[in-house]
Amino acid sequence: xxxxxxSSEVKxxxxxxxxxxxxxxxxxxxxxxxxxxMFLNIGADGPIPFTDYNEATLKKVFEYCEHSVNEENYSGPxxxxxxxxxxxxxxxxxxxxxxxxxxxxxxxxxxxxxxxxCCERIARMLRGKNTQEMIKVITLPTAEELEAKQKVxxxxxxxAKKVAEKAxxxxxxxxxxEELPVQQLVQTTRNKLTRKYLSFSNE
Amino acid sequence: MPPFPLLxxxxxVLFEVFKSLNIEEKIKLSLCSKKTSIQINNAQFYSQKVIVxxxxxxxxxxxxxxxxxxxxxxxxxxxxxxxxxxNTHQLPIECCTTGIKTFWKNHREGYLSVIRHLLxxxxxxxxxxxxxxxxxQSQPIISExxxxxxxxxxxxxxxxxxxxxxxLWNQISNNLGLVKDLNIISFLDSEFIPVFTSWPQEISIIxxxxxxxxxxxxxxxxTIRLDWSYLRNKDLGVILRNWILSIYTKxxxxxSFTPLIMFIPLLPTFSP
Numbered sequence: 517x518x519x520x521x522x523s524s525e526v527k528x529x530x531x532x533x534x535x536x537x538x539x540x541x542x543x544x545x546x547x548x549x550x551x552x553x554m555f556l557n558i559g560a561d562g563p564i565p566f567t568d569y570n571e572a573t574l575k576k577v578f579e580y581c582e583h584s585v586n587e588e589n590y591s592g593p594x595x596x597x598x599x600x601x602x603x604x605x606x607x608x609x610x611x612x613x614x615x616x617x618x619x620x621x622x623x624x625x626x627x628x629x630x631x632x633x634c635c636e637r638i639a640r641m642l643r644g645k646n647t648q649e650m651i652k653v654i655t656l657p658t659a660e661e662l663e664a665k666q667k668v669x670x671x672x673x674x675x676a677k678k679v680a681e682k683a684x685x686x687x688x689x690x691x692x693x694e695e696l697p698v699q700q701l702v703q704t705t706r707n708k709l710t711r712k713y714l715s716f717s718n719e
Numbered sequence: 720m721p722p723f724p725l726l727x728x729x730x731x732v733l734f735e736v737f738k739s740l741n742i743e744e745k746i747k748l749s750l751c752s753k754k755t756s757i758q759i760n761n762a763q764f765y766s767q768k769v770i771v772x773x774x775x776x777x778x779x780x781x782x783x784x785x786x787x788x789x790x791x792x793x794x795x796x797x798x799x800x801x802x803x804x805x806n807t808h809q810l811p812i813e814c815c816t817t818g819i820k821t822f823w824k825n826h827r828e829g830y831l832s833v834i835r836h837l838l839x840x841x842x843x844x845x846x847x848x849x850x851x852x853x854x855x856q857s858q859p860i861i862s863e864x865x866x867x868x869x870x871x872x873x874x875x876x877x878x879x880x881x882x883x884x885x886x887l888w889n890q891i892s893n894n895l896g897l898v899k900d901l902n903i904i905s906f907l908d909s910e911f912i913p914v915f916t917s918w919p920q921e922i923s924i925i926x927x928x929x930x931x932x933x934x935x936x937x938x939x940x941x942t943i944r945l946d947w948s949y950l951r952n953k954d955l956g957v958i959l960r961n962w963i964l965s966i967y968t969k970x971x972x973x974x975s976f977t978p979l980i981m982f983i984p985l986l987p988t989f990s991p
Contacts, residue, residue, distance in 0.1 A: 655721075655723065
């Protein structure tokens, strides 16, 4: 059930990209500035669609929100060393794909605390490394990859151009066909009128 | 663990990540590739404010935070054919324990390239000291930084008989509004008398015998410190009179060689 009330008792239904729905408490949802801006005051009829994110990701994000409901008010980013055991376990449980999905969802939902911890975790990956090691940690497109990407884009553009040209050609043909009877009609009328005029003038 | 697709993160998240990095990490990351550099430059206004200290004698550029807690050093070397991985980086570099070494055709090119790189990344203020030994190198660098309208936190200039110093003065004297704290050291026997067409926020002059009462009264600096001043009692009387009349409302620190007044520490800004 969804309700416009902002009490922590109230549960909201969240819909994921798979079309599945699940409950999240109002208190947990209130950590999302996006939710606050969109639904808190006006309420929501039916499930709230966060359909850009899958169920597992959303559940993970709201698991964090549910946990941090009872924590003291957020007062800016913490250093990774200040994270609690629960926080560390929460992050360690995730594989890279899930971690990226959680960052994206947290960014969209504008959950400051979670986004900030995720960013600190990424910064930690780079900490104490030289440039060579940093390059290994982050995915950087190589020159070949960039060239290949450019070629694919060029091919795509060429294909799109061809399609557009064909479409234009077809449209032109259709236009000609559509116009033909009218032109013929005009021509026939003209011929008839000319013949009539000539016959009159002969008389 | 597969490499992390850092640059595919949403823009705001990426900016948050950059915020979490210290000066060293951010500089190193910016040198990883052109793409990382562009992204870091895009986040310049979210970046920390730094002071870029140019130590021309030791060919070092020191980047540090305002509280001095976060310091990173970049050394510029003339390229001596040492193999370095310039193909993979934004600048030709080698990492070392205290910072990074960068390699250039000459120090001037090195300094300017590194400073331009830093100016795009951080909100920078420059701190520079033009010593007699390195004026030949520092003069074109300082001049170019003025041309780029870069703000200076401190600038120390030694006015001597050398054409470089005087040439530098002529180039920057109409842009001193970019300088917060200007220190001028002139020699007692120097014949060069600087003409001010603009003023810094604060000025300190050592061997200020050439400073006249007229220039002092036209000076717009909030704080003026004159060491080894040869201002006479009569001149000081005029300043005091102006101060009493609230015309002269600047802090003036004065160390005089004249026998009667040895030290006048302060003329405060409040009205009498």
